[in-house]
Amino acid sequence: xxxxxxxxxxxxxxxxxxxxxxxxxxxxxxxxxxxxxxxxxxxxxxxxxxxxxxxxxxxxxxxxxxxxxxxxxxxxxxxxxxxxxxxxxxxxxxxxxxxxxxxxxxxxxxxxxxxxxxxxxxxxxxxxxxxxxxxxxxxxxxxxxxxxxxxxxxxxxxxxxxxxxxxxxxxxxxxxxxxxxxxxxxxxxxxxxxxxxxxxxxxxxxxxxxxxxxxxxxxxxxxxxxxxxxxxxxxxxxxxxxxxxxxxxxxxxxxxxxxxxxxxxxxxxxxxxxxxxxxxxxxxxxxxxxx
Amino acid sequence: xxxxxxxxxxxxxxxxxxxxxxxxxxxxxxxxxxxxxxxxxxxxxxxxxxxxxxxxxxxxxxxxxxxxxxxxxxxxxxxxxxxxxxxxxxxxxxxxxxxxxxxxxxxxxxxxxxxxxxxxxxxxxxxxxxxxxxxxxxxxxxxxxxxxxxxxxxxxxxxxxxxxxxxxxxxxxxxxxxxxxxxxxxxxxxxxxxxxxxxxxxxxxxxxxxxxxxxxxxxxxxxxxxxxxxxxxxxxxxxxxxxxxxxxxxxxxxxxxxxxxxxxxxxxxxxxxxxxxxxxxxxxxxxxxxxxxxxxxxxxxxxxxxxxxxxxxxxxxxxxxxxxxxxxxxxxxxxxxxxxxxxxxxxxxxxxxxxxxxxxxxxxxxxxxxxxxxxxxxxxxxxxxxxxxxxxxxxxxxxxxxxxxxxxxxxxxxxxxxx
Numbered sequence: 001x002x003x004x005x006x007x008x009x010x011x012x013x014x015x016x017x018x019x020x021x022x023x024x025x026x027x028x029x030x031x032x033x034x035x036x037x038x039x040x041x042x043x044x045x046x047x048x049x050x051x052x053x054x055x056x057x058x059x060x061x062x063x064x065x066x067x068x069x070x071x072x073x074x075x076x077x078x079x080x081x082x083x084x085x086x087x088x089x090x091x092x093x094x095x096x097x098x099x100x101x102x103x104x105x106x107x108x109x110x111x112x113x114x115x116x117x118x119x120x121x122x123x124x125x126x127x128x129x130x131x132x133x134x135x136x137x138x139x140x141x142x143x144x145x146x147x148x149x150x151x152x153x154x155x156x157x158x159x160x161x162x163x164x165x166x167x168x169x170x171x172x173x174x175x176x177x178x179x180x181x182x183x184x185x186x187x188x189x190x191x192x193x194x195x196x197x198x199x200x201x202x203x204x205x206x207x208x209x210x211x212x213x214x215x216x217x218x219x220x221x222x223x224x225x226x227x228x229x230x231x232x233x234x235x236x237x238x239x240x241x242x243x244x245x246x247x248x249x250x251x252x253x254x255x256x257x258x259x260x261x262x263x264x265x266x267x268x269x270x271x272x273x274x275x276x277x278x279x280x281x282x283x284x285x286x287x288x289x290x291x
Numbered sequence: 292x293x294x295x296x297x298x299x300x301x302x303x304x305x306x307x308x309x310x311x312x313x314x315x316x317x318x319x320x321x322x323x324x325x326x327x328x329x330x331x332x333x334x335x336x337x338x339x340x341x342x343x344x345x346x347x348x349x350x351x352x353x354x355x356x357x358x359x360x361x362x363x364x365x366x367x368x369x370x371x372x373x374x375x376x377x378x379x380x381x382x383x384x385x386x387x388x389x390x391x392x393x394x395x396x397x398x399x400x401x402x403x404x405x406x407x408x409x410x411x412x413x414x415x416x417x418x419x420x421x422x423x424x425x426x427x428x429x430x431x432x433x434x435x436x437x438x439x440x441x442x443x444x445x446x447x448x449x450x451x452x453x454x455x456x457x458x459x460x461x462x463x464x465x466x467x468x469x470x471x472x473x474x475x476x477x478x479x480x481x482x483x484x485x486x487x488x489x490x491x492x493x494x495x496x497x498x499x500x501x502x503x504x505x506x507x508x509x510x511x512x513x514x515x516x517x518x519x520x521x522x523x524x525x526x527x528x529x530x531x532x533x534x535x536x537x538x539x540x541x542x543x544x545x546x547x548x549x550x551x552x553x554x555x556x557x558x559x560x561x562x563x564x565x566x567x568x569x570x571x572x573x574x575x576x577x578x579x580x581x582x583x584x585x586x587x588x589x590x591x592x593x594x595x596x597x598x599x600x601x602x603x604x605x606x607x608x609x610x611x612x613x614x615x616x617x618x619x620x621x622x623x624x625x626x627x628x629x630x631x632x633x634x635x636x637x638x639x640x641x642x643x644x645x646x647x648x649x650x651x652x653x654x655x656x657x658x659x660x661x662x663x664x665x666x667x668x669x670x671x672x673x674x675x676x677x678x679x680x681x682x683x684x685x686x687x688x689x690x691x692x693x694x695x696x697x698x699x700x701x702x703x704x705x706x707x708x709x710x
Contacts, residue, residue: 009517054569117338122376123561124540128572134550143548216514217541220338225512260518265509266481 004138006257012146014253015153016211020226021233021245022157023204029240030177030197033083033101037109038205039226040116041078045071045206046213047116050125060128067127067213068206074112075202079194082108109223117220124222127213149211156207157246160200164242173197177240232276238289247287251275328368329361329627331620332388334381334399334409335612337373340564341401341536344613345423346371347605349398351597352620362624363631369620370394378408385409389416395633396420398619401448401536401560401612403427403484413443417635419642421445421619424560424612428452428487431657431666438659442639445656446666447619448612449583449676451484453669455491457676458532458557458581459499461690465579465678465699466556467500470707472529475501478519478542478555479534480511488534488558496532504528511537516545524551529708533557533580540570547574550704555579556678565608568684575681577701579689583651584614585679587696588688594650608686618649 024038049067052058058066086092086100129145136142164170176183176193184190212218218226233252237244252272260268279286333349336342346369353367361367370392372384381400388394397413400406401424410433413420420443422430431446449457466472477492479485489506496503504526509519519542523531531553535542539561546555556579561567563582568575584590586598586608597617601609609617622645627633630641643665647654652674657663667674678690680699687697701707 005521009515013515054572121340121343121566122338123340123564123566123570124538125570126540126544126572126574129548132548134548141550143550145548217544219540221512222514225514257518260515261521265507265513265516265519265522268510268513268515 010254010257012150014250015150018249019153020208021230023201024230025234025245036106039223040109040112041205042209043218045209046218049127049210067210071206072202075198079198113220113223122220124217124219126217129214238286241288244288328366330368330394332394332397334372334384336376341610344610345616348613348617352617378405381405385412389418410444421447423615426451426484431663435664451488452491459495461678463499474528475530475532476523476528477506481508485534516542520551531555536560544574552706563611578681597650614650622647
């Protein structure tokens with residue numbers, strides 16, 4: 001009984017972690033950007049979906065779509081307002097650009113967080129689930145919304161795989177991640193590819209944010225922990241490796257659920273962080289890292 | 292350039308003007324001295340709903356007092372500071388309030404950790420200080436343990452010990468006697484205010500007829516409550532007794548989504564806010580929470596006019612700390628009037644003699660020899676607290692029966708039984 005419970009609860013949270021981390025790692029893989037405003041964009045999506053439904057009274061589906069749309073816009077704005085100016089700047093030495101992008105996105109994330117807190121307070125908000133009610137799976141009372149979350153996460157990750165491996169745009173993205181110079185020599189505009197990647201990222205982060213809002217709820221306080229959790233999952237899986245991130249997401253998700261059930265909910269995140277430290281010692285490039 | 296000599300007439304005229312100006316200046320400053328405002332610093336969590344009501348309610352009370360002519364001709368001036376829920380920011384705000392803005396008294400914060408950080412500063416800067424919403428027993432215990440040093444701190448809200456008593460009194464009547472419930476699990480966040488609360492619960496719940504089966508403390512940054520609810524369900528209690536303030540929306544929504552069949556009753560600070568229903572998409576229905584007042588509840592004749600006036604002005608009903616902050620400005624003004632001065636030590640003496648009927652009941656402070664010196668007194672005829680329940684998106688008082696507006700009503704997934 002307890003084993004099934006851990007299996008089911010762990011799966012939903014892991015799938016959500018996986019979706020959140022996928023976009024994060026995709027951007028790093030393609031453009032070398034570690035986007036530290038990740039958590040803020042996820043929270044923004046959830047709060048927008050909440051506000052659309054609770055303040056402006058649109059229906060649940062439209063609210064969820066608005067949430068994803070807001071994240072998409074936020075991601076593109078992040079690229080054009082924060083990342084691109086730093087990358088194109090001639091006054092910042094090339095070797096310092098990475099650190100500038102890190103700082104820039106971090107500050108951008110804090111700005112979004114403070115704005116959310118200012119307009120919507122720092123109390124948690126929850127998005128009304130698209131499907132309500134519970135079903136018994138193997139004797140475990142499971143909210144339908146939890147199943148919905150897991151299914152949507154798996155579907156979206158599947159679609160992403162198809163997009164990257166089976167479409168022309170996806171192949172260009174893949175090529176840019178391997179050799180940006182080669183891509184430009186083939187006559188493709190690198191900026192266009194980056195915009196596509198940021199748009200994909202925005203949609204992924206938006207869906208993850210809205211689902212998180214339905215499943216657990218978010219507040220402006222969630223910004224830091226969400227960025228940190230995506231960051232540690234991606235580092236554990238290997239920076240830039242999408243499949244590594246997927247595996248790491250499930251390792252972290254199940255380890256946390258295990259700890260919460262078998263040891264104490266108070267120590268939930270500790271074993272996963274210990275694992276991260278151990279992996280850093282033994283295999284600094286992460287589970288499936290290329291470098 | 293040639294120097295023109297001025298006529299004797301113009302010289303004397305200018306002297307006259309000068310003298311008049313000086314005279315005017317003197318009278319002006321004399322008047323300013325008489326009408327020197329009573330300055331109250333308000334340090335609060337402007338971004339948190341519970342905290343946001345504090346400066347709003349304080350300003351509302353000040354405006355009302357000023358409209359009636361102030362205190363002996365002196366206006367009340369509220370100076371507000373946002374502490375971003377941080378102790379460090381609060382300490383800086385306190386120093387600034389006293390040293391630069393020259394406030395006479397400070398009202399600050401609903402978070403025990405913040406209040407405990409400010410307490411030594413009230414002593415060092417010899418400035419009377421009162422909290423409208425923190426609960427930790429330690430706040431008033433420190434006053435008792437070192438009165439001369441800490442006498443500047445007042446605890447304008449119930450201590451955790453009193454809150455536990457209030458919850459147990461309500462649980463006894465509503466659950467043990469009316470619903471024949473026999474067992475409970477305590478679920479509380481790990482924070483300064485819940486330590487004495489939990490001790491209080493462990494002691495008074497069995498006396499109220501509810502055996503404590505388990506006791507779960509969790510980190511205030513918990514987001515996934517599934518394992519906690521599953522663990523609680525495993526021990527099959529009749530009720531979950533809560534002690535939550537930093538969290539609220541998330542456990543409530545997950546309780547509903549997972550259809551945890553056990554009712555929740557206890558302290559849930561976020562549930563005292565009118566916006567709680569919207570924030571949880573009405574998952575709040577059925578939640579029972581302790582309050583000191585509530586919308587539409589005539590705890591005293593002042594309660595409803597205040598709550599309605601607040602809503603008309605700010606668009607929502609006040610949080611629990613709004614009621615207390617409003618009362619505090621009034622009894623501070625009363626103390627200044629009785630003391631006839633804003634001198635810190637005399638103000639402390641006057642505050643100790645407070646006997647004020649506010650929006651939450653009759654406010655009096657425990658004395659030097661009581662264990663909770665300078666905390667507001669709990670008991671019948673003073674402040675007893677209420678039990679309210681979220682019903683169909685509204686906050687309805689259900690206990691004590693003198694002010695009850697409805698009876699217990701739970702969503703369909705709740706099983707009100709005795710296991």
